[in-house]
Amino acid sequence: MTSSKPITEISRDFRFEAAHRLPNVPPDHKCFQMHGHSFRVTVVVEGELDPKLGWICDFAELARAWEPFHRALDHKVLNDVPGLENPTSELLAHYVAQRFDPPGGRLARVTVHETCTSSCTVRL
Numbered sequence: 001m002t003s004s005k006p007i008t009e010i011s012r013d014f015r016f017e018a019a020h021r022l023p024n025v026p027p028d029h030k031c032f033q034m035h036g037h038s039f040r041v042t043v044v045v046e047g048e049l050d051p052k053l054g055w056i057c058d059f060a061e062l063a064r065a066w067e068p069f070h071r072a073l074d075h076k077v078l079n080d081v082p083g084l085e086n087p088t089s090e091l092l093a094h095y096v097a098q099r100f101d102p103p104g105g106r107l108a109r110v111t112v113h114e115t116c117t118s119s120c121t122v123r124l
């Protein structure tokens, strides 16, 4: 039995639709062509519980913190977004990880689900 404090994480999923192409793959690679995905991004925040409220932060505030990302990414061509000129799932996860500012706790992980079966996670 360890005496260390348990670590609490909360997460929230966000969805957006976007187009992209991967400019650095060979021209005969399918991802060289413009195509779209229904992206899902999972943001994980870890931290101490507020002793009175009993939570790390309000899920609704977490959703508000995502709103600028939705405006920047939803129904956009990701290649046109500054910082996403080569919009792989990996670089999209880093893009979010570098910019997402949780309203409480600290950002622990960002996962970009490009399809139902393919995803990338950045751990911070």
Ligand SMILES: [Zn+2]
Binding pocket: 020, 031, 035, 036, 037, 114
């Ligand atoms: Zn793709």
